[in-house]
Amino acid sequence: MSKPLPTAVRTHFTALRALLVLTVILGVAYPLLVTGISQVAFNEKANGSIVKSDGKEIGSSLLGQNYNLPKKNPDDPKEEAKPDPKWFQPRPAANGYAGDNSGAGNLGPNSEDLLKAVNDRRAAVAEFDGVDPASVPADALTASGSSLDPDISPAYAKEQVNRVAKERGLAVEKVAELVDKYTESRSAGFLGNEVVNVVLLNKALSEQK
Amino acid sequence: MGSTLAGWLQALALVGALALCYRPLGDYIAKLLTTSKHLRVERGIYKVIGVDGDADQRWPVYLRSVLAFSAVSVLFLYGLIRLQGHLLLSLGVPQMDGHQAWNTAISFVANTNWQSYAGESAMGHLVQMAGLAVQNFVSAAVGIAVVAALIRGFTRNRTDRVGNFWVDLTRISLRLLLPISIVFALVLAASGVIQNFHGFHEVTTLSGEVQKIPGGPVASQEVIKLLGTNGGGFFNANSAHPFENPNGFSNLVEIFLLLVIPFALPRTFGRMVGDNRQGYAIVAVMGLFWVASTALLTFAESQHSGSALQAAGAAMEGKEQRFGIAASSLFAASTTLTSTGAVNSFHDSFTPFGGGLTVFNMMLGEIAPGGTGSGLYGMLVLAIVAVFVAGLMVGRTPEYLGKKLGGREMKFASLYILTTPTIVLVGTGVAMALPGERAGMLNSGAHGFSEVLYAFTSAANNNGSAFGGITVNTDWYDTALGLAMIFGRLLPIVFVLALAGSLAQQQPVPATPGTLPTHKPLFVGLLSGVILIVVGLTYFPALALGPIAEGLTS
Numbered sequence: 001m002s003k004p005l006p007t008a009v010r011t012h013f014t015a016l017r018a019l020l021v022l023t024v025i026l027g028v029a030y031p032l033l034v035t036g037i038s039q040v041a042f043n044e045k046a047n048g049s050i051v052k053s054d055g056k057e058i059g060s061s062l063l064g065q066n067y068n069l070p071k072k073n074p075d076d077p078k079e080e081a082k083p084d085p086k087w088f089q090p091r092p093a094a095n096g097y098a099g100d101n102s103g104a105g106n107l108g109p110n111s112e113d114l115l116k117a118v119n120d121r122r123a124a125v126a127e128f129d130g131v132d133p134a135s136v137p138a139d140a141l142t143a144s145g146s147s148l149d150p151d152i153s154p155a156y157a158k159e160q161v162n163r164v165a166k167e168r169g170l171a172v173e174k175v176a177e178l179v180d181k182y183t184e185s186r187s188a189g190f191l192g193n194e195v196v197n198v199v200l201l202n203k204a205l206s207e208q209k
Numbered sequence: 210m211g212s213t214l215a216g217w218l219q220a221l222a223l224v225g226a227l228a229l230c231y232r233p234l235g236d237y238i239a240k241l242l243t244t245s246k247h248l249r250v251e252r253g254i255y256k257v258i259g260v261d262g263d264a265d266q267r268w269p270v271y272l273r274s275v276l277a278f279s280a281v282s283v284l285f286l287y288g289l290i291r292l293q294g295h296l297l298l299s300l301g302v303p304q305m306d307g308h309q310a311w312n313t314a315i316s317f318v319a320n321t322n323w324q325s326y327a328g329e330s331a332m333g334h335l336v337q338m339a340g341l342a343v344q345n346f347v348s349a350a351v352g353i354a355v356v357a358a359l360i361r362g363f364t365r366n367r368t369d370r371v372g373n374f375w376v377d378l379t380r381i382s383l384r385l386l387l388p389i390s391i392v393f394a395l396v397l398a399a400s401g402v403i404q405n406f407h408g409f410h411e412v413t414t415l416s417g418e419v420q421k422i423p424g425g426p427v428a429s430q431e432v433i434k435l436l437g438t439n440g441g442g443f444f445n446a447n448s449a450h451p452f453e454n455p456n457g458f459s460n461l462v463e464i465f466l467l468l469v470i471p472f473a474l475p476r477t478f479g480r481m482v483g484d485n486r487q488g489y490a491i492v493a494v495m496g497l498f499w500v501a502s503t504a505l506l507t508f509a510e511s512q513h514s515g516s517a518l519q520a521a522g523a524a525m526e527g528k529e530q531r532f533g534i535a536a537s538s539l540f541a542a543s544t545t546l547t548s549t550g551a552v553n554s555f556h557d558s559f560t561p562f563g564g565g566l567t568v569f570n571m572m573l574g575e576i577a578p579g580g581t582g583s584g585l586y587g588m589l590v591l592a593i594v595a596v597f598v599a600g601l602m603v604g605r606t607p608e609y610l611g612k613k614l615g616g617r618e619m620k621f622a623s624l625y626i627l628t629t630p631t632i633v634l635v636g637t638g639v640a641m642a643l644p645g646e647r648a649g650m651l652n653s654g655a656h657g658f659s660e661v662l663y664a665f666t667s668a669a670n671n672n673g674s675a676f677g678g679i680t681v682n683t684d685w686y687d688t689a690l691g692l693a694m695i696f697g698r699l700l701p702i703v704f705v706l707a708l709a710g711s712l713a714q715q716q717p718v719p720a721t722p723g724t725l726p727t728h729k730p731l732f733v734g735l736l737s738g739v740i741l742i743v744v745g746l747t748y749f750p751a752l753a754l755g756p757i758a759e760g761l762t763s
Contacts, residue, residue, distance in 0.1 A: 005400060008273070015277040017258040019285055019347070020380060025418050026346045027339035030387065034394045034429040038404040041395070046404040048452065049414070057412040060422050062401060062451035065414045084416060091530065099421035100329050100409055101448035104527045104555035106678035108656040109515025109564070110759065118520045138523035139530050145449030145554045151530040189210060190218040192457020193533030206415055 001115045029160050053203050064090045064150040066097050083128065084199065088152070088160050088205070090198045091139050092121060095147035104145045129163050151195035154183050168186060178204050216535025217229035219461060221502065223539070226465050227472050234469065235476020235488065241384045242357045243481065244375065251379050258375060265370035268301035268710030271358055274374035275702060276352060277316050282344060283695075286314040289340040290332075295356035299333035300408045312687035312694075317341050319698035320443030320580055322434070322550055322673035323690060329423050329444050334406055340442060344432045346390075349437025349470075350381040352582025356474065358587050359705050360481045362712030363610045371709045385470075386416040390432045393466060398428040400462070427452055435466035440550030440673040448540070448553040449529050457493075460536050467549045471495075471578035474585040482610055491588055492738070493733045498577035499546055502570055507538040509563035514760070518560060519676060527555030530599040538563070545570035548580030550673030557660065557676040558651070565756025566677070568663050571670045572748045573740060574629060580671060586705045590625045592727070593618065593708075595739040599725045609727060611717035618711055625704040629669045630747045632693050636665035637751065639689070646685055651678025655762070659755035664690060667695035 005013075038046040049061045058066050067087035071079050081096075083089050090097070094105030107114035118141045125140050126133035137155040157179045165175040183202040186192050210218075247262050255262040260566065293299045305313070309325055316323040317340075332341070361371050394653065397403045407424030408685035414420050428445045431453050433595050434441055444450040452567070454460055472492060479488020511534055513524035516589070528537045537554035545567040556567045570577075576587040597614050600607025607614045613621075640646040642662050652656035660679040667674055668690040675681070679712040681690065 008277075011273055011277040014260060014280055014375070015274070015281040016285075018254075018278065018378065019281055019343075021254055021257055021377075022347055023339055023343045026382060026387065027343035031338045031342070031426040032388065034391065034398070035404050035406065036428055038393060038398040038428060042398050042404075045401045046398050046428075047407070048403050048405075048410070048424065049401055049455075050422070053415070059412050059414050059420055060451075062455050063420070063422065065416070065420055067414075067416045068418070070417065076686050086417065095702040097420065099423055100445050101327070102329065102450050103327065104446065104449070104558065104677060106555055106557040106651055106676070107517070107526065107558060108652040108678070109513075109518045109524070109526075109560050110656060111517055111652055114526060114558075115520055118517055122520075138521045138525045140552035141521045142523075142526040142528075145351075145527045145552075146444075146446035146451060148451055149529050149531075150444070150451060153530060155682050157303050168665055186210070186215055187457035187461075190222070191216045191461050192219075192531050193212070195531050202415055 003154060051199060051203055053206060058203065059199055062150055063148045063199070064093065064097050065199060066090070067202060086127065087202050088157060088164060088198050091145045091149050091152055092141070093147040093149070093159055094143045097148060097149070102146050102148055104147065129159050131159055134160070149168045150197050150199050152198055154179070154194055154196055157183070157196040157201070159191060164205065168205070168208075174208070175205070212533060212535060215423055216507065217589050219536060220539055223461060223465060223468075225578050230469050231473055231492070232468045234473035236480055238353070238473065238477040239480035242477070248383070250633040251383065254379055255276060255375065260373070262373065262376050265373050268358070268706045268713075269371045271371050271374050272703060272706045275355065275706070276699065278351065278374070278378070279699065282318045282347065283314045286317060286340050286344060287311060289336050290314065293333050293336045296333070296335050296702050298335040298406060302331055302333055305331055308684045308687040309682060312691040313573055315691045316673065317344035317439070317441060318348055319692045319694040320352060320437070320439060320583065321547060321668060321671040321698070322439045322659050323668055323694060324673070325677070325687055327445035328442055334425050336666070337430060337443060338426050342433055345430070345433040345437045345439040345441070346382050346386050347378065349386060349439065349581040350378050352580055353381045353385075353470075353474070354378055354582065355702050355705055356582040356586040359589060359709045360478055362709035363482050363612060365713045366405060366715065366717050368713050369710065371706070371713055381659065386433065386436060389436055392437070393462065394428045394432045396462060397431055400459040402428040402431055402459065403452045404428040423452065431463070432466060434551060435463050435549065436470065438467055438471065438547045438549040439483070440544065442551065443590055448551045449555070453554055456531055457536060460532055460540065462476045463553070464540055464543050465485045467547050467551065468543055468578060470581045470582040471547050474582065478585060478589070484728065487610065490728045490733050491585070491592065494736050495576070495578040495584070495588065495636045497733070497737060498573065498740070499542070502566060502577075503539055503542040506563050506566045507535060508543045509560050509566065510534050510538045512560065514560045514562070524560055524563070527558035531553065541567055542570065544674060545672060546573070546575070546577050546579070546674070548671045550582060550667060552674050553586055555677055556663075556674060561756055561760035564659065565661070565752065565760060567674070568659065568666055568756060569752065571666045571672045572744050574744070575672065576669050576740070583671065587701070588656045588672050590622050590705065590708070591740055591743070593622045594626065594743070595732070595736040596725060596727065597622070598739060599735060603723070604724060606723060608718055611720065612712045613718055619706040620702045620706060621711065625701050626743060627702045628704070629697055632669040634751060636689060636693050637662050640665070643685070649680040649683065649686065655755055655759040659759065662751055662755050665693055668693040671698050
């Protein structure tokens with residue numbers, strides 16, 4: 001004859017059964033249901049808001065990208081990438097817009113490293129865009145939280161118009177018009193911040209004749 | 210529209226939405242915790258797990274059920290993480306080592322969601338949805354179940370029964386968390402949060418680089434991460450990642466989700482004790498702290514103090530352009546005042562006082578409004594202390610809602626209040642005394658100390674956010690913070706359930722003219738004062754060494 005199990009053991013078996021039942025409902029059925037509905041109703045967004053140009057996928061409108069010149073020696077990890085003046089440049093990113101490595105640099109407000117980085121970026125960006133260093137906006141000097149920020153401030157976009165127009169041989173007004181077109185106001189007029197989406201702006205730029 | 214005006218409107222819209230939900234949601238939760246009717250599916254579940262849904266438990270049995278469920282959950286999740294290489298949808302992620310898997314399993318079971326791993330490179334989809342997201346649901350449900358038992362302690366008389374844990378767990382998961390999650394997962398998916406089962410998908414960008422676009426069932430997990438005040442991001446960047454939080458609208462939805470249940474629970478309390486005014490007094494204290502903290506944090510960030518932030522001209526380091534200062538500050542205050550710990554911007558790079566406030570918010574004990582359930586039980590314990598203090602002043606035995614607060618009750622309340630600070634301060638002290646653990650700090654000096662203090666405060670209070678510069682994926686931190694999380698979660702639950710049992714056994718005493726009214730502004734003020742004094746006296750020395758020292762020297 002087997003003795004009845006002690007209460008403490010029985011409680012754990014009850015707990016295990018409860019966990020398994022809830023896992024089936026909340027951990028399998030629920031995400032499958034949401035995926036099913038989302039794939040039908042919001043297919044494009046549920047799959048990552050992929051952007052295409054000439055029929056080819058070039059990225060996601062939600063994830064920022066690098067717009068750098070090709071490296072002289074692609075195998076040299078020490079060679080620093082240089083921004084390509086033909087494109088609107090995104091914000092600095094601690095992890096360089098890698099889609100499989102999001103996250104922030106986490107430097108503190110009084111960090112010497114951050115102070116140096118901000119000052120270096122101010123000088124470099126001002127020279128690159130041909131503007132007064134004092135006028136470079138903060139989003140061009142600070143790294144984002146995700147390292148995948150697709151947006152810049154309208155001020156930083158405007159600052160880059162002359163440089164991009166000159167490099168591409170386009171009229172300044174034409175490029176400025178594109179910046180206005182891709183300036184997004186706050187969601188519902190008051191939520192979040194005004195932005196220019198660099199991925200969409202550069203795509204539009206690449207499609208200019 | 211200017212940024213300042215937009216920031217104000219955004220906070221007002223949030224407050225309005227929360228106020229609209231207070232009564233209906235609070236009443237709904239009260240009803241599901243008190244009704245004797247079971248849904249058919251619930252009856253089926255009770256049959257499968259082998260419990261009698263109509264039999265209430267004594268408090269030690271209720272506690273044993275909570276502990277057994279937590280233990281089984283930790284083991285199950287640990288096994289799932291360690292074995293994920295052999296399971297579906299693992300995406301070929303490398304095997305996680307034992308310490309980190311242990312830390313992660315405890316972290317999600319304890320409603321903390323401290324993450325010493327990066328989601329996109331350490332977790333496959335199956336572990337995310339069937340392991341981590343399930344704990345996001347049930348750990349939130351456990352918190353609400355425990356507070357339900359405590360409230361029953363006030364409402365029941367001369368009984369040793371405080372409810373049935375398995376019934377509470379099932380009802381809260383299926384009737385409360387699941388329906389809200391389905392609706393808002395679709396809202397988030399409609400605003401751009403991804404929901405698929407793809408792995409990484411390579412594209413060639415316009416400048417000729419290859420970028421890996423991640424996939425995953427994110428929307429379904431995102432919503433419960435916030436609704437259950439969990440906070441564990443699908444991706445390393447958490448709610449700063451555009452695939453978790455794509456725009457200003459989704460951002461406000463996420464802040465709303467993480468506040469809505471904790472702010473509605475005081476109504477549940479008022480309704481269950483039969484006096485809605487008691488609920489209003491509690492929610493007033495929660496609201497007061499939330500408003501003050503949000504305003505101060507936003508102000509601190511808009512001043513961008515700190516040498517590096519001054520040089521940049523705005524505190525945008527670690528913040529996303531689409532959110533800006535106001536929406537990032539609103540999120541930061543809300544996530545640290547609840548036990549959520551999700552972030553849409555990185556607190557390590559906040560201004561000294563802004564970052565200090567996020568630590569202070571957690572030190573309050575996650576009560577304004579706090580985690581799902583845990584916020585209200587923490588606040589009720591402090592209310593008991595406040596009533597006791599008032600009783601001492603006039604020299605009579607204090608009573609709260611007709612229940613006498615004698616030696617036994619005060620012992621449990623005091624133990625509750627001492628637990629978390631002990632874990633935080635001892636843990637931080639030990640870490641600072643060990644040279645190897647000090648070396649985990651990214652920043653130096655006072656800010657580096659704040660990183661360690663933040664880590665233990667976050668773990669012991671089951672928040673889960675971090676001053677992320679610190680390197681915590683070491684065996685020592687994984688183990689120490691794992692212990693901080695599990696004791697910070699379960700010891701308070703032991704004391705709360707013991708308190709519930711002790712209150713339920715009493716015969717209520719009728720209110721007399723000498724009874725302290727606990728629904729009036731006087732009590733709101735008294736309770737707020739007690740909270741500030743308890744927290745201030747406990748943590749001031751540690752805060753002075755970290756954020757305050759840094760703020761004053763910059």
